[in-house]
Amino acid sequence: MPLAVGGLTVTPRAGLRFAYFRGNGFGESGAQGQSLSVDADNTRSLQPFVALAIDTSFGDAMRPIDVQWRVGYAYETLSHGRALAVTSQDGTTFSAPGTDLPRALLTTGASVGFHPTKAI
Numbered sequence: 841m842p843l844a845v846g847g848l849t850v851t852p853r854a855g856l857r858f859a860y861f862r863g864n865g866f867g868e869s870g871a872q873g874q875s876l877s878v879d880a881d882n883t884r885s886l887q888p889f890v891a892l893a894i895d896t897s898f899g900d901a902m903r904p905i906d907v908q909w910r911v912g913y914a915y916e917t918l919s920h921g922r923a924l925a926v927t928s929q930d931g932t933t934f935s936a937p938g939t940d941l942p943r944a945l946l947t948t949g950a951s952v953g954f955h956p957t958k959a960i
Contacts, residue, residue, distance in 0.1 A: 842895075849895040857914065859885040878936075879925040885941065889914035899954075906953040914945040 842851045863881035891912030898905045922938030 847896060851893040851895070853889075853891040853893070853912075855889055857885070857887045857889060859883075875929045877927045877929075879927075881922075881924055881938075883922065883941075884918055886917045887914040887945070888917065891947075903957060904955060908951045908953075910947070910949040910951075912945075912947045914947070916941060916943050916945070 842849050844850075861881070861883045865878055865880040867877040868875040889912055891910065894909045896907050898907065920941040920943050922940060923935045924938060925933060926936045927933045
């Protein structure tokens, strides 16, 4: 709910983000006994978050310029480690580690918007 504070509009936000990513598995061939088979990659993310946006406007009613500043924080509650199961051509299975996802995320941003008018 936006709150008017002086000449600013402050909008607090809280929520929950869920994301699911699936990368298809694949296999290699032609490596003369060194071919690999990689399982599908399934990644899930669940992040509660809080954010704050501060808006203000400059200019006149005919040509306002809107400025917004944002800051937010999210925390990854699910596993942030990543690994893929890989099988060699002779049947040996091993785990290939991937890049870990960050556990805590701090985001910031700013934007400037204007309303173009038709000049006569």
